[in-house]
Amino acid sequence: MTVVSSKPRDAVGQDGDVAVDVRRLTKKFAGRTAVDDVSFQVRPGEVFGFLGPNGAGKTTTVRMLSTLITATSGAAMVAGIPVTPGREAEIRRRVAVLPESPGLYRRLTVTENLEYFARLYGLPDRPARITAALAAVRLADRATTPCGQLSKGLRQRVALARTLLNDPAVMFLDEPTSGLDPVAAHEVLGLIGALRERGVTVFLTTHRLDEAERLCDRVAIMSTRLRTIGRPDELRRTLFRRTLAVATAAPLDRPDQVFGGLPGVESWQADVATGDGAGPAGYQLAVSDPVQDAPAVIRALVTAGADVVSAGEPRASLGDVYLELVGAGPEGQAPEDRS
Amino acid sequence: MTAVGLGFDVPRTAAVVRKELADFRRSRFIVATMGIFPLIFLTVPTVTILARRVSATSPALTKELGISLLYLLLIPVVIPSVTAAYAVAGEREQGTLEPVLTTPVRREELLIGKALAIFLPAAGVAYVVFGIFLGVVRLAASPAVASTVFAAPEVPAEAVFIPLLAAWSIWVGLALSARVGDIRAAQQLSIVSSLPPLALAGLMSFNVIHPTFGFIALVAGGLLVIDGGAYLLVSRLFDRERLITGVGREGT
Numbered sequence: 288m289t290v291v292s293s294k295p296r297d298a299v300g301q302d303g304d305v306a307v308d309v310r311r312l313t314k315k316f317a318g319r320t321a322v323d324d325v326s327f328q329v330r331p332g333e334v335f336g337f338l339g340p341n342g343a344g345k346t347t348t349v350r351m352l353s354t355l356i357t358a359t360s361g362a363a364m365v366a367g368i369p370v371t372p373g374r375e376a377e378i379r380r381r382v383a384v385l386p387e388s389p390g391l392y393r394r395l396t397v398t399e400n401l402e403y404f405a406r407l408y409g410l411p412d413r414p415a416r417i418t419a420a421l422a423a424v425r426l427a428d429r430a431t432t433p434c435g436q437l438s439k440g441l442r443q444r445v446a447l448a449r450t451l452l453n454d455p456a457v458m459f460l461d462e463p464t465s466g467l468d469p470v471a472a473h474e475v476l477g478l479i480g481a482l483r484e485r486g487v488t489v490f491l492t493t494h495r496l497d498e499a500e501r502l503c504d505r506v507a508i509m510s511t512r513l514r515t516i517g518r519p520d521e522l523r524r525t526l527f528r529r530t531l532a533v534a535t536a537a538p539l540d541r542p543d544q545v546f547g548g549l550p551g552v553e554s555w556q557a558d559v560a561t562g563d564g565a566g567p568a569g570y571q572l573a574v575s576d577p578v579q580d581a582p583a584v585i586r587a588l589v590t591a592g593a594d595v596v597s598a599g600e601p602r603a604s605l606g607d608v609y610l611e612l613v614g615a616g617p618e619g620q621a622p623e624d625r626s
Numbered sequence: 627m628t629a630v631g632l633g634f635d636v637p638r639t640a641a642v643v644r645k646e647l648a649d650f651r652r653s654r655f656i657v658a659t660m661g662i663f664p665l666i667f668l669t670v671p672t673v674t675i676l677a678r679r680v681s682a683t684s685p686a687l688t689k690e691l692g693i694s695l696l697y698l699l700l701i702p703v704v705i706p707s708v709t710a711a712y713a714v715a716g717e718r719e720q721g722t723l724e725p726v727l728t729t730p731v732r733r734e735e736l737l738i739g740k741a742l743a744i745f746l747p748a749a750g751v752a753y754v755v756f757g758i759f760l761g762v763v764r765l766a767a768s769p770a771v772a773s774t775v776f777a778a779p780e781v782p783a784e785a786v787f788i789p790l791l792a793a794w795s796i797w798v799g800l801a802l803s804a805r806v807g808d809i810r811a812a813q814q815l816s817i818v819s820s821l822p823p824l825a826l827a828g829l830m831s832f833n834v835i836h837p838t839f840g841f842i843a844l845v846a847g848g849l850l851v852i853d854g855g856a857y858l859l860v861s862r863l864f865d866r867e868r869l870i871t872g873v874g875r876e877g878t
Contacts, residue, residue, distance in 0.1 A: 316871065353728050356867040376730040384728040388721030392645070394652035399645075406641030407729040449725065 305364070306331040306457050306488035307352060312361035314347050321347040323512045324361070329490060329505075331456075334483055336503030337492040340613055343510045345492040346387070349459045352490070353384045366456040380408065383450035387462040389442040393435030397426065397445050400434055401452060408453045420448040424478055440471025447478055457488045464498060476502060496606040514612040522608045531577040531584060532601045536594035538568035545591045546572060551580035567596055634735040642731070642739025643746075650709060650743065659708045660747060664701050664755045671697045672762050678771050687774055692831030695780045698759060699827050702752040702792035707820045709744045710799025711812035714869070719809060724870060733864040737857075741796050745789070748796075752788045780830060783842040787827065790849035795820040797856035804863045823849060 307329035314322040322344035329335040339345050350356045352365050354375040363370040366381040391400050398417060405413040421427045424444040434442060443463065450458055463479065464472035476498055482489050493499055499506050500519050507516040515522060531552075538557075539545055546555040551574050558569035574580040577600035588595050650656045671694030678687055717723040726736070763775050775781065799816040806812040826845060829835045 350870065354866075355724070355727055355870050376732070379728060379730045382728075384725065386721065386724045386728075388724075390721040390723075390725040392649055392722055393720060394649055395645070399648060403641060403645045404725070404729060406644075407638055407726065407731045409635065409638060409730065446725075 308364040310362045313359050315359045325513045332486045333504045334489040336499035336506035339509035382457045383455035384459045385450050389446035391434040396431050398430045404449050405452050420451040424448045459490045461492045508612050510613040531572045531574045533598045534569045534596040639735045639739045643743045646743030667697045667700050668755045695784050696831040702788045703795050703820045705748040706744050706792050706795035707799045707816040710796045711803045711816035713740045714803035715809045715812045727866050744796050749792050779837045786846045793853040797860045801860045
């Protein structure tokens, strides 16, 4: 298991420039540690991905930051308000939470659900807010439909509309596409992407790496402790050596002679499939800069009489980063249950 | 508008009441509970009293009247038990509890709102059924029976006990609902746990205790104190962390 850091690696800025500031947050349940010494910051207007396997402490962290549960130790500030006893209502007015389940009253209509939450927030201009929220999630035509009659994807959109009602400064979205089919998930992700335009800070917990990669400015990878934090491309660069992958029409007779003398090529290895003496062959070259080193490699291959089929930098996905950090070894084992 | 000194916001509490009533109205189970139980508890005592053709001083009539009124007292016990047990466990089951608890609503507002939404229809139904019973007795029972009924101290006791027993059932139901995950289990436990205060009414019904107005006032005062204590207890159980995780802060 590679532990990159248990502390934030990239400073975000001054305290006034921080939407969520978490310092050494820990939560224990009856002796079991759900969140362990976690620190990070989220910038205003940022879409921040909080990744980790089931039981990693993502939901517990969201619940602490949204004042549903109290931290065992550590400190946090949300929307400029310290998460301390007595400030809970103030924070709740400034944030919105979308739990994993949409949490709608199935016997009440869409509007009745939103009306109820608007009243709980004590919001003025409720009809206008509800209309605007429904328009934002493209559900204006379902306003009078009982929520029990909506599909799961539509219910999730209603729940998103609910989070828009109070114009939150920080929005916590906990596994928003969980259980949705690809089309519904795509729609929900599109709506979350649109939140960026509104300047809302989005704290997105997920274990779907594709959606984190697509939506998030930065991600934190969590497995009880914070494993790493940074922009997806930064994480890829930090964790994986840069390589140049080349493919030739046939295996090279003396690859060590071709690659061995090239400046910039630190080492090389043939792809596993290569070596049967027929068909195309692939080689992975460890280089310092694939873009700069590629022309020399290709020239060397051509000089050696090889037919170059392709050359390029294979892109490690966020999934590779995730697997590297939490996917193997005892520390990567997910605790049994969500906390 | 904030109710000064009460620590809760009236419009927010009213929002909880409105939502709960709307939700109850559309629940077949709750509507059936509100309809079937009162019908049963009205029919049995009414038929019993109407069938009586005895002198006003008959000990048998007094006993039957006591039992009849005991039936009617089951209404403010059973209906709130069933609906209160649903109030939190039902929210947890459909996943609505967490979104609600992330709003600025205070636990007192949520608790009082839910309790009022249960109390109003339950006490309303109980009083209506009690009124129907008295009306039928006045119109259809023999004059001797009717005058015995209206002179009995159990009749004003009934009027006083209805809201007090309903309140007790509500707090018991809410307490169980907050702690028991399964709705059906919460409802069954709630009905059973709400019955003990009826024992006193039972003793009066069976003439073990001969009620006087002073005694009734004393019992009512006692019930009021118990209701207040129950509210405080339930209020503690309504801790956000305990409701969400099943573990209170002291357990962390």
